[in-house]
Amino acid sequence: MGFRLPGIKKASFAAYQASSKAVDVPKGYLAVYVGEKMKRFVIPVSYLNRPSFQNLLSQAEEEFGYNHPKGGLTIPCSEDVFNSITFCLN
DSSP states (O other): OOOOOHHHHHHHHHHHHHHHHHTOOOTTEEEEEETTTTEEEEEEGGGGGSHHHHHHHHHHHHHHTTOOTTSSEEEOSOHHHHHHHHHHHO
């Protein structure tokens, strides 16, 4: 026999919506974390196909596997290197 608690479900869903709005990423983009300070960058998904970005993804796989410390994709390079690579992709 079960029972429902609609107030709790509604409250937890509202909390989820509030927290997800703070980190929303537009459709067609991806959030990545870069550098020692784990700065967040939002990049186009189209970058994933580029060879220079594929190298960064390989480095991330070697260092973190599928366990990224920030919960999002973490790229193990400096912000300067990341900026120079993404600047060339534009």
